[in-house]
Amino acid sequence: MKKDQYILGIETSCDETAVAIIKNGREIIANVVASQIESHKRFGGVVPEIASRHHVEQMTIVLEEALNKASMTMNDIDAVAVTEGPGLVGALLVGVNAAKAIAFAHQKPLIGVHHIAGHIYANRLIKEMTFPALALVVSGGHTELVYMKEHGDFEVIGETRDDAAGEAYDKVARVLNMPYPGGPHIDRLAHEGEATIKLPRAWLEEGSFDFSFSGLKSAVINTVHNAEQRGETILPEDLAASFQESVIEVLVTKTLKAVEAYDVKQLLLAGGVAANKGLRKALTETFKNKEEIDLVIPPLHLCTDNAAMIAAVGAIMFEKGVSSDMSMNANPGLDIQFQP
């Protein structure tokens, strides 16, 4: 009989201090997230130095809470997985050094995990993955289409050439005078309005799976300024709805084309913007009649940053025998490929 495998995951790449324990790669035993969002709200965005300071304050508290929730000690843990990058370097450093210390103290393997691989693997906590798979990753810092032949194999087939989708949401939210973080506000507002304002869609050249959102963002800003100059009022609800429609149309259309081009079995939604109701709805409707494609959308709490998703990648890497030594560093520009 195979022994159960337990991975402890640590995530500190941005403004959440998170620790989780998962069993056999798929079952969440504990998933603790200490959010700093209240502290950063007053600055209208995440301040890296303050994020790093909060991580130091929270780190051992969150570790203890996760082990207590799981009723486990480090003796029960097989390996320690930690977000190695990308992210804010000062914030990553806290998680990486805590992971190194705890792995060293108990002589457990240390595994460095790519943050976006983590977002993709949040899906495996819901449903077993089938390959080939395609992941649509949408977050504050990323908009990517990632093709996966098998576990641990990531090929970025499309990515944003300028702003990430989440970034565009935050910037448009600022134009509409909404508090940080703006994404959820736009999403909510979009559902109250109608997409009556003509905004561009950046399809880029034929066959490209890349994205671009800076033109759309500028168009929104211009629309607001022009209306102000003419003394007209634009309903923020309608602007939000029009903006959201443009973003989602591009995301969904390109995803659909990629699904067909790569003939994948499973489509995985990943990243913080995956919490967006409009996007979830549009994807669900688009793939409703395509029974050959298994669409997986994680619940909201697994879309935002958490450590269960990091542990989930760690579980696969542990099985493959991939680990790091004590010289592991935080790597804000880490590449998603980790094939040994």
Place this chain on the structure above:
Amino acid sequence: MKILAIDTSNYTLGIALVDDDKIIGEYITNIKKNHSVRVMPAIEMLLKDCDTLPQDLEKIVVAEGPGSYTGVRIGVTIAKTLAWTLNIPLSGVSSLAVLAASAGSYFNGVISPLFDARRGQIYTGLYQFQESRLLDLTSDHLTLTVNWTQRLLEREEPVLFVGNDLSIHKEQIKADLGERAFFARLTEQNPRPAELAILGRDKEAVNIHNFVPNYIRLAEAEAKWIEATKGSKSQ
């Protein structure tokens, strides 16, 4: 009691393993290199060379700052995590106190350890050995070197300056304090991790979860925010 001491607060990376009154091992480098990559391998190597397992450790002592924000955080994060997970006590010691202790025990006067803080500023404090105990006469703080030397002029005693950043401020100090200024020897400019261990050995243990670095300064955004909210309240 086996103590592991960790200092990554400034350029000097220092690790020491001390058992009661015996200095078992020390690792020191004074180079501009990434602490995050090197601290844990240094700890791993020192413990291995000294046939000590993590489970043999009975106390962790860390240099709590002032210094580089990132550097201090790396050391404190490792120290907190080790102490918590090994279930052993943790003590924090001023990074400046370590410098003072590294050079000043036979000096008949006061000791001013310092780290450069750019733009003519230093992190410093005032220490003195009395009956072989190191006393903290002020609190560690950030000051302009010229203001600091004026304060020291008012105390009519010799002052020993210590630290690898002395070269940046030596001329100013000499000009202001003249013959009252003494400078530690080259071999005493590195903060010694064994001194850190000994200073921490006798210190009360902290609450591990609540322990944070002594940054001295607020984060810039925080300071500006406080300034701005003060302004809006008084209007």
